[in-house]
Amino acid sequence: MISSSNKIGRRCNYSRINGGTTMYKDLKALGSHKAYRNMLIARTISRFGDSIDVVAFSWLVYEITGSAALLGVVYILNILPNLILSPFIGPLVNYLPTKPLLVIGDALRGVFVIIIAALYMTGLLEPWHLYLLTLLTSTVEVFAMAAKGAIFQLTLPDELYMKANSIGNSIVQTAQLIGFALAGGVVAILGVEVAFLIDAATFLISALMILVTLLPNRPIRKFENGDYLESLKSGYRFILNDKTLVSILGLCLVFNFLITPINALLPVYVKETLSATASAIGILSVAITVGSLLGGLVVNHFGERYTPYQCLIVPLVGVGVLYAGLSLPLVVHFLPAVLIASLSFFVIGLMLPFVNVLLSTYMMKRTPNEIIAHVGGLVGMVVMVSNPIGAGFFGLISDKMNIGTLFVYNGIAMVAFTLLFATFKTIRKLNAYASINDIPGIKQNEAA
Secondary structure (H helix, E strand, O other): OOOHHHOOOOOOOHHHOOOOOOHHHHHHHHHOOHHHHHHHHHHHHHHHHHHHHHHHHHHHHHHHHOOHHHHHHHHHHHHHHHHHHHHHHHHHHHHOOHHHHHHHHHHHHHHHHHHHHHHHHOOOOOHHHHHHHHHHHHHHHHHHHHHHHHHHHHHOOHHHHHHHHHHHHHHHHHHHHHHHHHHHHHHHHHOHHHHHHHHHHHHHHHHHHHHOOOOOOOOOOOOOOOHHHHHHHHHHHHHHHOHHHHHHHHHHHHHHHHHHHHHHOHHHHHHHHOOOOHHHHHHHHHHHHHHHHHHHHHHHHHHHHOOHHHHHHHHHHHHHHHHHHOOHHHOOOOOOHHHHHHHHHHHHHHHHHHHHHHHHHHHHHHOOHHHHHHHHHHHHHHHHOHHHHHHHHHHHHHOOOOHHHHHHHHHHHHHHHHHHHOOOHHHHHHHHOOOHHHOOOHHHHHHO
16 A cells, blocks of 8 residues: 555645635645646636536437437447446556556547537548547546546545535536536537537646646556455455445446436436426536535535435435426426426536545545555446446436436435435444544545
């Protein structure tokens, strides 16, 4: 395991900062760690471009294919590399230098987006181009995300993990909010190709920022007989030995399956249930992003008042109720349909950071750095494995059922499964900790 001496910028004495600190002091504490700060800025810039691209790309795909099922195919291709490659890429990054993976990953994704823009501008873009480039982009992203997961843990002391996960995510959400707010205007006034070029530029800027950043020292392993396979097995053993993590992942697996229609079929919901145009995608994206932004700040300021159990169960039940509420525009006609949907999206966004911060902090605190990339890849695979199944399944159903009605069934199922998992002993164990920040770290476990 990497010792604390290898972490950059640990001059900040976090013991002076308590739960009652101001946002300014929290930002100052995080900002004093230069590697974390620069990586956060790079991530924020690229996420701004992504938010513009999401609106343009999802609407373009639906317009070109004209099918909800084919929209689901693109969604599947987007996550398929993560499902297939993550278990193998995680251990592999231990044998490769981290910075080149990060820089090349962002640069290549920028190039792929430029290719889409060029094909569109020349009138040569066809559905298979989108399928292929989506697959290539997602494959490169698997390598980049694994490398980020491995290095991120070393950029901060573990007592700052919850702050980083909550405040950092809120900063990124702010960039997304700005991007979503501008996306509709960019697409309508400047065109889809400009939206893609903006996204490409942010990837290239992110790559440049990481290139000039001094990252923490992370030893590169040498290939030896059987060493890679042993690293592969160690990640599986670690997860299986943590029964609480297994239960959390099981709940997230069901949750992701049921919520897939919101991600994969949003253009269909906007067009069929809300009877709106592409601009509504941007509005709903802004609503959920504002909610996530505020949710991250709420977790930062009030998260220590609630147990990890409460931070997991209560928000998921709430999301299920609001998910079903997305069907209200079908029966409530005295309010604008987009307004009703936006309110639901906003509150859903407000609740999700509690769950995300819990899972991220739990993993970062309890996973040794030499296997964090592998464990992160496995967790990502397990959580996302339901997405392609859900995208294909619900994509087919949406051609025969109004998607608003589908949301009602899925919302009810989400509440039922969350309450079921809430009775599990391994989940109730989370009540033993006063807050997310009190989850014991790996060093505390070893000391014990």
